[in-house]
Amino acid sequence: MTALVWFRNDLRSLDHPALTAACGKHDQVRAIYILCPQQLDHHGIAPIRRHFLRSALDALSQQLADLGIPLDIIDSGHFKDVPDTLDLYCREHSITALHAHKEWLVDEIQRDNACAERINIPFYLIDDSLLSPDRITKADGQPYKVFTPFSRLCRKELAAAFPRVIPSPPAKTRATPIKPVKCPRFGPEKDSSAWPSNQEDTLTQLRQFCAERANDYQKHRDFPALDGTSRLSAVLAHGIISPRQCLARLQMECGDEIWDAKSDAGTWFNELLWREFYRHVAYHFPRVVMGRAFQVNTEAIAWPNDPDLFQAWCEGRTGYPIVDAAMRQLTETGWMHNRLRMISASFLCKDLHIDWRWGERYFLENLIDADFASNNGGWQWAASTGTDAAPYFRIFNPTTQGLRFDPDGDFILRFIPELKGLTGKQLHQPPEHGDYPTPIIDHKERRNITLALFQEIRD
Numbered sequence: 001m002t003a004l005v006w007f008r009n010d011l012r013s014l015d016h017p018a019l020t021a022a023c024g025k026h027d028q029v030r031a032i033y034i035l036c037p038q039q040l041d042h043h044g045i046a047p048i049r050r051h052f053l054r055s056a057l058d059a060l061s062q063q064l065a066d067l068g069i070p071l072d073i074i075d076s077g078h079f080k081d082v083p084d085t086l087d088l089y090c091r092e093h094s095i096t097a098l099h100a101h102k103e104w105l106v107d108e109i110q111r112d113n114a115c116a117e118r119i120n121i122p123f124y125l126i127d128d129s130l131l132s133p134d135r136i137t138k139a140d141g142q143p144y145k146v147f148t149p150f151s152r153l154c155r156k157e158l159a160a161a162f163p164r165v166i167p168s169p170p171a172k173t174r175a176t177p178i179k180p181v182k183c184p185r186f187g188p189e190k191d192s193s194a195w196p197s198n199q200e201d202t203l204t205q206l207r208q209f210c211a212e213r214a215n216d217y218q219k220h221r222d223f224p225a226l227d228g229t230s231r232l233s234a235v236l237a238h239g240i241i242s243p244r245q246c247l248a249r250l251q252m253e254c255g256d257e258i259w260d261a262k263s264d265a266g267t268w269f270n271e272l273l274w275r276e277f278y279r280h281v282a283y284h285f286p287r288v289v290m291g292r293a294f295q296v297n298t299e300a301i302a303w304p305n306d307p308d309l310f311q312a313w314c315e316g317r318t319g320y321p322i323v324d325a326a327m328r329q330l331t332e333t334g335w336m337h338n339r340l341r342m343i344s345a346s347f348l349c350k351d352l353h354i355d356w357r358w359g360e361r362y363f364l365e366n367l368i369d370a371d372f373a374s375n376n377g378g379w380q381w382a383a384s385t386g387t388d389a390a391p392y393f394r395i396f397n398p399t400t401q402g403l404r405f406d407p408d409g410d411f412i413l414r415f416i417p418e419l420k421g422l423t424g425k426q427l428h429q430p431p432e433h434g435d436y437p438t439p440i441i442d443h444k445e446r447r448n449i450t451l452a453l454f455q456e457i458r459d
């Protein structure tokens with residue numbers, strides 16, 4: 001009787017309910033990760049994320065080997081072939097039960113349904129979310145479309161039943177030790193070693209953040225030159241740690257302050273809830289992950305989509321320093337600070353008049369922490385096409401955003417050395433300066449066009 005644990009976006013051995021359930025019920029446990037390189041190519045995966053994923057799988061293989069559990073990494077080519085790949089594996093290894101965590105995006109739900117039909121053994125799907133997207137609903141059973149009441153109910157539920165972190169299961173006794181495997185390369189890579197991809201280093205990072213920086217989160221989180229946020233998004237996106245672990249550690253360090261949404265710790269907690277919210281939205285409104293706008297009427301906006309402007313944005317040469325520094329941070333590090341994601345996304349849609357889906361795709365292709373639901377939610381928020389939409393007339397001014405959130409230009413100068421020598425307002429609105437481009441658009445003019453584009457669909 002051998003159970004199989006199917007790892008997906010949950011690449012850890014601690015606080016892993018599916019692994020714990022399989023180990024509790026079966027003497028023999030194996031683990032599988034099914035790679036779908038064609039699917040990853042189709043959705044866009046950053047070279048840095050390929051490297052990160054491979055490192056995370058190597059680390060997972062070692063952790064599982066220490067527990068006496070062999071991990072096999074199987075290449076299934078395309079997503080649609082996963083049920084056949086899994087069925088074959090189960091037959092070859094005489095698997096009698098399959099355990100995994102539930103996934104909530106429409107394609108993943110369909111894949112799991114197809115697998116359940118194909119394999120002839122019990123398939124146990126356990127929920128691994130902080131709060132299941134189908135559990136948090138309004139009193140009338142309808143899903144939430146606005147974050148604040150959603151987060152209020154989440155807090156209430158979590159205060160009533162604080163999530164428990166499950167320890168790693170005890171190691172299985174094996175006659176011969178398990179040899180960890182190495183994940184093969186599956187496409188062009190960029191080194192990701194600046195980002196810890198194993199659970200030990202990640203837990204250290206979490207502990208340090210909660211102990212040393214969570215108390216200043218509100219004060220620092222909007223300033224990209226500061227180390228004010230946790231930088232845990234890549235490990236959360238790949239499930240190297242769970243949001244339960246984050247919340248438990250936050251409570252351990254900050255106590256009851258976490259329940260006050262206006263406190264520093266409570267604000268960080270809120271960010272974890274934003275992540276849950278976008279999953280909730282993607283589950284209840286699957287059109288958003290199929291390239292559709294949440295606010296259906298905004299699909300009528302005729303975005304002009306100038307490819308040259310898009311290229312300048314991607315390459316960080318729009319002539320707006322805060323936007324260019326943000327885009328260069330993305331290219332160089334595979335990550336972008338949240339304030340900058342908001343500024344650069346707003347700039348693409350509301351200054352360059354490019355469809356938010358272009359930006360969404362570009363972020364998926366470049367971010368180490370790319371997460372379908374959060375990325376989509378962030379883009380639709382910035383474009384005013386989503387839930388909780390920032391009113392369409394609230395348009396970020398890139399110059400004032402720069403002055404406010406990078407007043408001395410410390411961040412800008414880190415990524416745009418051409419601007420060295422400039423200070424104050426000149427740094428945020430540079431005159432002709434060496435090789436640095438002059439602004440490719442006039443913000444005031446473009447803002448008026450945006451207002452007109454949105455006005456058209458309101459009439």
Ligand SMILES: Cc1cc2nc3c(=O)[nH]c(=O)nc-3n(C[C@H](O)[C@H](O)[C@H](O)COP(=O)(O)OP(=O)(O)OC[C@H]3O[C@@H](n4cnc5c(N)ncnc54)[C@H](O)[C@@H]3O)c2cc1C
Binds near residue numbers: 345369377379382
């Ligand atoms: C246009 C746009 C695109 C985005 N794309 C992604 C994406 O692909 N993947 C991703 O994980 N986040 C995305 N975000 C949300 C946010 O920018 C990142 O989660 C955050 O910058 C990660 O840095 P951190 O780990 O230091 O966050 P912290 O501030 O330390 O927050 C802790 C965790 O909470 C979650 N979180 C924080 N803010 C948000 C948010 N606004 N929405 C959802 N979850 C949040 C993340 O998991 C994050 O790691 C996007 C935001 C925007 C505006």
